[in-house]
Amino acid sequence: MASPRRSKTSGASWRDVTVSPFILVQGGEDYIHTRVTDSIKTQLKQAEPDTEIHHLSAAEYQAGELQVLASPSLFGEKKLLVFDEMHKMTDAFVVDGLEYIQYQNPDVTFLGLHGGGNRGKRLLDVLKKSGQHIEAKPIKSDRDRMEFLQAEFREARRRIDPDAIRALADAIGQNLGELASAAQQLISDTQGTITEDTVEKYYGG
Known part of the structure; x- marks a missing residue:
């Protein structure tokens, strides 16, 4: 054998x-x-x-x-x-x-x-x-969600401010697919460094 x-x-x-x-x-x-x-x-x-x-x-x-x-x-x-x-x-x-x-x-x-x-x-x-x-453990903590988002932008070679990461995580919630989709939209629709104001424009209120 x-x-x-x-x-x-x-x-x-x-x-x-x-x-x-x-x-x-x-x-x-x-x-x-x-x-x-x-x-x-x-x-x-x-x-x-x-x-x-x-x-x-x-x-x-x-x-x-x-x-x-x-x-x-x-x-x-x-x-x-x-x-x-x-x-x-x-x-x-x-x-x-x-x-x-x-x-x-x-x-x-x-x-x-x-x-x-x-x-x-x-x-x-x-x-x-x-x-x-x-x-493939579910991501639940705020830290894990922000690390996930940071990795998404890093893979796309896009810069995002720390405050923008937190604002995006707070706006979207815990669903990993929705977090990834939101990150991809910002990557596709914007240029330059992504700021908290950018996140507010797309996902605020």
Whole structure:
């Protein structure tokens, strides 16, 4: 029996995720699940435009599906297998997942989205050791929200005043998707340094 390749990156930032044989996103923040999925899709499509993408629910998984989907393509195309609802995974998914890790296809990226909890712990533990483990914990504190916004503007190479960051966080609230959308609007619609007055113009009152 072949040993699984190890490329462990435990607790890596979701912003830094890269294509690898196994990626596990674990936690209840759906927006991070979406961002990681979109990032991996983009990276794969840029490198291999013909990449096959399959979305499946681990909660509805039936025995043998993983092995069929992960089998080599006739023309050697890359594949992305996205399994959501892993926090509700079937027993068959656990069994097939553990087997697949031993006999993985190097042309396949396995992306698992787990909403939290201990369902499938045996499989989760092996995935964490075999690939990238991304935490998707909900962002609740003011500090975390402001750090999230700062990172959004930093990625876009835009300057924003600290008071503007706080004003934007206060105006939008805790929803990560809404925070990201607001940041993107300011990035797209404005030029120069974003100030508190800029935020007030768009989101005040």
